[in-house]
Structures are given as C-alpha cells and as structure tokens.
Amino acid sequence: MTSDGTLELIRDFRAGRPRALARAITACESGNGARVVAELYALAGNATTVGITGPPGVGKSTLSAALVRKARTLGRRVGVISVDPSSPFSHGALLGDRIRLAEHFTDPDVFIRSMASRGHLGGLAGATADATLLMDAFGFQFIVVETVGAGQSEVEIAELAQTTIVALQPGSGDSVQLLKAGIVEIADIFVVNKGDHPMADQLRREIRSMLQISEHGAWVPELVTTQAVHGQGIDELWDAIERHAAYLVESGELEQRKRERFAYQVRSIAAGRIRALVDGRIDVGSAAGDPYDAASQALASLGIEE
Amino acid sequence: MARRLRIVVAKAGLDGHDRGAKVIARALRDAGMEVIYTGLFQTPEQIVQTAIQEDADGIGLSILSGAHMTLFPLVLEQLRAQGAEDVVFFGGGTIPPDDAAALKKMGVQEVFTPGAPLQEIVDFVERECGKRALLSS
Numbered sequence A: 001m002t003s004d005g006t007l008e009l010i011r012d013f014r015a016g017r018p019r020a021l022a023r024a025i026t027a028c029e030s031g032n033g034a035r036v037v038a039e040l041y042a043l044a045g046n047a048t049t050v051g052i053t054g055p056p057g058v059g060k061s062t063l064s065a066a067l068v069r070k071a072r073t074l075g076r077r078v079g080v081i082s083v084d085p086s087s088p089f090s091h092g093a094l095l096g097d098r099i100r101l102a103e104h105f106t107d108p109d110v111f112i113r114s115m116a117s118r119g120h121l122g123g124l125a126g127a128t129a130d131a132t133l134l135m136d137a138f139g140f141q142f143i144v145v146e147t148v149g150a151g152q153s154e155v156e157i158a159e160l161a162q163t164t165i166v167a168l169q170p171g172s173g174d175s176v177q178l179l180k181a182g183i184v185e186i187a188d189i190f191v192v193n194k195g196d197h198p199m200a201d202q203l204r205r206e207i208r209s210m211l212q213i214s215e216h217g218a219w220v221p222e223l224v225t226t227q228a229v230h231g232q233g234i235d236e237l238w239d240a241i242e243r244h245a246a247y248l249v250e251s252g253e254l255e256q257r258k259r260e261r262f263a264y265q266v267r268s269i270a271a272g273r274i275r276a277l278v279d280g281r282i283d284v285g286s287a288a289g290d291p292y293d294a295a296s297q298a299l300a301s302l303g304i305e306e
Numbered sequence B: 001m002a003r004r005l006r007i008v009v010a011k012a013g014l015d016g017h018d019r020g021a022k023v024i025a026r027a028l029r030d031a032g033m034e035v036i037y038t039g040l041f042q043t044p045e046q047i048v049q050t051a052i053q054e055d056a057d058g059i060g061l062s063i064l065s066g067a068h069m070t071l072f073p074l075v076l077e078q079l080r081a082q083g084a085e086d087v088v089f090f091g092g093g094t095i096p097p098d099d100a101a102a103l104k105k106m107g108v109q110e111v112f113t114p115g116a117p118l119q120e121i122v123d124f125v126e127r128e129c130g131k132r133a134l135l136s137s
C-alpha cells in the first residue's frame, strides 16, 4: 500500500467506515499491516473476545450466530471472525461459515469476516489476532472467533480469546478421547451441542467425570448443553460466559491473559519474519551437512548466534 | 505473503438450486482463490454487505429463477449506494443472450450462460479481479 493510501485508510477507519476496517484486515492478511496496526493499536483493548472451537460440523457457526443474536438483544456491537482451512495444494479456500450468520448480514452493528488459515497450523489464520485487534479498535464490543474444525491439537485460540468455548457433540468418541491432551484442556466452558441427541446424557457424564479427575486452576470449566439451531441453552451459555468474565477480573487473570496475548502476538509476528528470512537462506546442497548444521548456518548467515 | 483473490459467490432470489454456484465456487477455490460462499436466498443488500465486510475483489451471482432482470440491477444499485463500484460484478445462470447484453450495458461486467467452460470463468475472474486487487494493495 502506498503511504498516502495508508493514511487515507487510517482516516476512514477512524471515521467508522466499515470498508476501511475490511481493507485494514486484508492488509494484515497480506503482510502489509504493520503501520495500520501501529496507528490504531491504542484504540483497542475494550472488547470481550470469545473463542469457539471443536470438531468439524459440531455447530460452531450455529453457536456463533446464536451468541450474536443474544449480544445484539443486549445492544452490543459484535464482530465475528470465522476461520476455515486453506487447501495445501491450490492455497485456495472455500469459506462457508457465513451461511449460518445470514440473518446478521445487514445489521450495521455486526461485522463478519471469514478468514482462510493460509497454512497456519494452530486452528487460526496468521492474521486472526490482527483482525481481532482491528475490530476491537473499530468499536466492536463483543468479538466471537470461530476456529477451523479442530482435531485435537489446534489450541492457539486459548492464547487469543479471553474465554474459550470447546463444543463437542454426542456420539463422537468415548471417554478416552476426553482424557487425551489437547483442546479439551483449553476449555473455560464446555458446550454439548445437539443436546437433543440420544447420547447427549452420556457425553455430559463423561465430561463431568473427566473434570473431576483433571487438574484445573481456580476456575472449574462449566458445562452447558445447547441446541444451537433452536437457540436452546444460549441464555445459559451467555451466563456462563459472563461468570467467566467476572472471574477473570476478580482473580486478576484478565491482566495476565492480556499480557500473554501480547506475548503471543509478538512471538507470532517475530516467528513469521524469521521464517520468511530463513526461507531465503536454506542450503540444500551437499555443503549443507545435516539438517541441524544447515539450520545453524542459515541462522548464522542472518547474524543470529545461538 | 501474497494478496489472495477473494470472491463472494452468492445465490439470490427464491430458487433453491445451488449446484451451479457450488461448481463455480469449487473451480475458483482450485484456482487458488478464497471463495466466500453465502448460501441460498440472499437479498442484494446481504450480498453487497458481505462483499464489503469480506473486502471481496469480486461478486459472482448465480440466478436460475428467471428473476435476473430485477436482481442484477438491484445489486448494481447497492454497490453504487455503498461506493463499492470497484468490486467486479459478474454472474451466470439461465439468462437469454438479449438479457445478458442488456445487463452488461447496465454495468454487470460479464454474464456467463450455462455451458460456459469453467476455465473461461476462472480466467475472467483472475484477470478482472486481479486488477482490483492490484489497485487496492
């Protein structure tokens, strides 16, 4: 982006023009967002950020839509970010989470952005943190971030969101899956969606017994049952989110999470830059030696001493 | 990190057939683009708001219901009202040649009729939406 273009973009953003927010997010996605973020960073810091993760098809987008509806009845301005995977072959993506949010498309106080993961592995896109920050700076008060349909190890959302919801559905695995490490560990709130399913009771029991034998801090993860398509259980989920938000403030964990989030962003920006630099210095010739040697050489050529 | 093309593929009006739209969405995806799929029964306002929030380079609208002469102009009107004329607007469906010509005169950039080779559509989108992406980055 030209320097004039960036100035105009920042001016339009400050004037509250949605197109400027949209273009600022694109700039971050394209690796050109440093200046825009630097200019707008001070405006952020007021939003509540809730992450929703869980396996493909569990109902994350339907839950997002229901939470947006609830937040709107309370008059909050809402941002939604939904991440879907990019193709490892064509690098294209089909972003389909919006379908469930159609009722909110023309609400000026709801801004929805679909993001492709673009090879990022943690369940988010590389620019999801930037997009969250920009929506916050734009004045959205409640921000929902939906991860890609997660397997077991996409846990990055916990670093970004204040409250992480892990959605599970009945009839998909047994109590051993719940004991494995990974996304079940990052839940502040468990949601059993599709609560009308005959196996819902069993899943609830399994989650409860897993919680009894697992270690957690002062916050014991809550368990809420929903039928997101019918809006059932959403008030209870909202209350659980508010209880968790209150806990974060009272315990002082909110400040700690903010610091962790800052560190997470710094780490991802710095790591991204180093990765790009290293990519240009990889020697695959016979002089390269073993992979550890070659890595040290690549770092040394960048002036990085270990 | 390159700027990737982002295209909204939408279905407007009352017909519930989205096979054609899905075939196009898939072809654009396989050509390396990020396709935002809105689902069925979208109004012109919904389509244009989606394109704005998603910072889409193009909108592809599929209409099989016969309502193309009302829906395409309404989308154009919305794009103008929102100051988003830079978004490339194209479409397809069961559209007679005379109507297609009329729509292009109004400002729809291309109208593909059934049987248009997928590659032709992909090439068009890459070329025209690529220009917008270049200007805005």
Ligand SMILES: Nc1nc2c(ncn2[C@@H]2O[C@H](COP(=O)(O)OP(=O)(O)OP(=O)(O)O)[C@@H](O)[C@H]2O)c(=O)[nH]1
Pocket (backbone or CB within 6 Å): A054, A055, A056, A057, A058, A059, A060, A061, A062, A063, A097, A100, A148, A149, A150, A193, A194, A195, A196, A226, A227, A228, A229, A230
């Ligand atoms: N029976 C039932 N179906 C539901 C419920 N919630 C969502 N669904 C359906 O489950 C399917 C998947 O819902 P989505 O919200 O798209 O799921 P998702 O987790 O966002 O999916 P991905 O983003 O692809 O991982 C849809 O057909 C929904 O209508 C529910 O409470 N009960």
Ligand SMILES: [Mg+2]
Pocket (backbone or CB within 6 Å): A060, A061, A062, A096, A097, A146
């Ligand atoms: Mg989804």
